[in-house]
Amino acid sequence: MDDAVPPAAAPQRRARQPRQATTERRAEILRAAAHTFGSKGYKNGSLAEVAEQVGITHAGVLHHFGSKEQLLVEVLEFRDKEDVRDLEGQHIPDGIELFQHLVRTARMNVDRRGIVQGYTVLTGESVTEDHPARGWVTNRFTVLRGEIQAAIMEVGGGDVPQDVAAQAASAIIGVMDGLQVQWLLDDSVDLPAATKFAIEAILTAALLGTGRPHPLV
Amino acid sequence: MDDAVPPAAAPQRRARQPRQATTERRAEILRAAAHTFGSKGYKNGSLAEVAEQVGITHAGVLHHFGSKEQLLVEVLEFRDKEDVRDLEGQHIPDGIELFQHLVRTARMNVDRRGIVQGYTVLTGESVTEDHPARGWVTNRFTVLRGEIQAAIMEVGGGDVPQDVAAQAASAIIGVMDGLQVQWLLDDSVDLPAATKFAIEAILTAALLGTGRPHPLV
């Protein structure tokens, strides 16, 4: 967009690095956008609301990000980076530690309602037609499932069939997300307890195989 | 507005019962609205799109329902009635049959993608501020949890503590909803298999109590 009408002589001056304040400014806007998209959704959240939180106009936001959709994309990338940074160099744990990590995350999420809401709203919205976050959400699920499935098979020491591990991995992610929705709507749902209970139940079933005392259907 | 200039004598004439075609017409509109709100969400779906599906204008829709929000409310009520009618006089099953019913529902849902998407989108949207469907969704969760919790305690024959049954009930609902989202985004998720696996796992854990071979944390 910047080079829509380039002069004949291409200036050799490359864009020097942005002012030192700019990077932080953009991060502020991204945080504001994450908040707005989180509480109102992407479609229903407006650029004006995002802009107001950092004290500029909506056109100022567009100056930095070009379009609303690009802003969303960068919010998602930003969050990925922050998530990684929070892990502080620690690789995502594997084996049994992964499940402990998931339960710990559920406990932490009780004090991060805004973030949980943002994730929930965006995930729900992403299943609508041509939603710009669809690819990101789908990919996130795919990656997570792969990691959890691998951890299950590692813990099981080769005794867990691949499809069982895959179903269990999907179920663990599903129960975490589904419980978050219920908790957001009704505080009486005990998010950490129910999450821990369900993950243990699913993991146990995957490891013990099909010898269940109460098979259905 | 009609009575802006009322004659001195108030006519006793009351509005008669609606024409026989009207009820079906409204039902058509409700079905169209369910489709639109289901695929686009409530906020993002427009009255014009709903109207177009039944061959009238958006003002015609408002003639019948007064406001967009009222239309949504009636869509939800309509769906409740249809759900009940589908059960055809059968009470919602209790005891072990309830869980079989849930697994059967997951199997049926594979062929009802639109309905599943509508439920998913609306549920996700409902956690945003002041959403008109919030009460309906919250209530639906509360009722379902109560039924499932009761069924667990019935199957367990008094050996399952109330809080464990409550956590298991939340988890079962959560895993069903969460798996639906993943399935909508990625067909490679085996919705019926994973649902059956997870429900059996959670139910088994609830009935067997805390004697788990792999406790976390």
Next chain:
DNA sequence: ATTCACTTACTGACATGTAAGTAAGTTGCG
């Protein structure tokens, strides 16, 4: 001196809701 980070001002698209009019149906009454 130029580029950056904005602002102001505006456009066009689209939203819900309202007002007023019309054609067709229904009902009560003579």
Next chain:
DNA sequence: CGCAACTTACTTACATGTCAGTAAGTGAAT
């Protein structure tokens, strides 16, 4: 029955608001 009184089911037109995005300008930092 037949017609007048009235309601229903719409339509078109409009009021009003909100939105993303664009264009042009300004002042400050580099």
